[in-house]
Amino acid sequence: MSLPVATGSTWTFDAxxxxxxxxxxDPLSSSARDAVSSLVERFDREWSRFRDDSLVSSLAEGRTASIPAPEDADAMLSLYRELAAATSGAVNPLVGDSLARLGYDARLSLAPSGDARPACAWDDVLSWDADRVRLASPATIDVGALGKGRLVDLVLDVVGRHASGDVVVDASGDLAARGTPVRVGLEHPYDPARAIGVVTVTDAALCASAINRRAWGNGLHHVLDARTGAPVRAYAATWALADTAMRADALATALFFDGGPELxxxxxxxxVRMRTDGRVEWSPGFSGEIFS
Known part of the structure; x- marks a missing residue:
């Protein structure tokens, strides 16, 4: 899913x-860019399992049993409760150890250390309130099911405070737009040069997930069923529209499983979602175009 063409100014960066x-x-001011950079650094320092100094890494390694609750904790973890209930436990924020076991670890070794293993039952281990996030035993929190969408929403809010007019924030598949409607292609998961359809995003968010984006080894990729710890096989890509990128991101994950369409x-x-055999499904309310 590529950033649509616009006549304004584009700031690109990696994060x-x-x-x-x-x-x-208009071009963002240096103060606006600094505000975005500070926000991204704060979020990464709190939630990234790929850096040793993050809060979630300190929990995973057992250096502490609790951490100060990040300001995003309740919003994200409460939404995980909905995802877990809708998918019968297939989506679980403690799937990080299952991912690491298959090679998607903090060092990005991409070398499995064993067979797939289910994530632990997170309601028995993870708890939080306004002050602290707690783990009853060491485990790796991974907010990949909705975390990037949450950060897109936060970045959009910061940019909106510094810039007037149209704004598009695109984090490689998670996109939020405010102002003029944006026409976006739905990237084919097996051929990035092609699109399976298009949709117009108007004051909303469109998020996508695909098994080809972070894939390695023999059939290994980042979308796991937490109940088994194994990569999903039925679907290759999903797209969801919502009022916020966090919700759209969460749905893009849930749509790999039974219960996603109902949620x-x-x-x-x-x-919209594409099966691994190429068949495409979409909801009755989808207003875009799917190519035959």
Missing amino acids: IGTSWAIETA AASWDCPW
């Missing part, structure tokens, strides 16, 4: 392991 592009009517319907969010 949290992916490429970002922010489009505004999207309860939120009144349109979606």
Whole structure:
């Protein structure tokens, strides 16, 4: 899914392991860019399992049993409860150890250390309140199911305070737009030069997830079923539209599993998903175009 063409100014940078592009009517000031950079650094320092000095790494390694609750903790972890309930436990914020076991670890070794192993039952281990996030035993929190979408929302808010007019924030597949409607292609998961369809995003967010984005080894990729610890096999890519990027990102993850379409319907969010055999499904409320 590529950033749509616009007539304004584009700021590109790399953060949290992916490429970002922010489009505004006029170039962002240095203070606006500094504010975005500080926000991204704060979020990464709190939630990244890929850096030794993050808060979640200190929990994973057992250096502490609790951490000060990041300001995003309740918003993200409460949404995980909805995802876990809708997917019968397939989505789980403690899937980090399962990912690391298959090679998607903090060092990005991409070398499996054993067979797939289910994530632990997170309601028995993870708890939080306004002050602290706690683990009853060491485990690796991974907020990949919705964390990038959350950060897109936060960046959009910061940019909106510094810039007037149209704004598009695109974090390599998680996109939020304010102002003029944006026409976006749905990238084919097996051929990035092709699109399977297009959709117009108007004051909303569109998030995508695909098994080819972070893939390695023999059939290994980053979308796991937490109940088994193994990569999903039925679907190759998903897209979801929502009022916030965090919700769209969460749905893009949930749509790899049974229960995802029902959750999207309860939120009144349109979606598209492609099976690994190439067949495409979409919700009745999807207003874009799917190419035959």
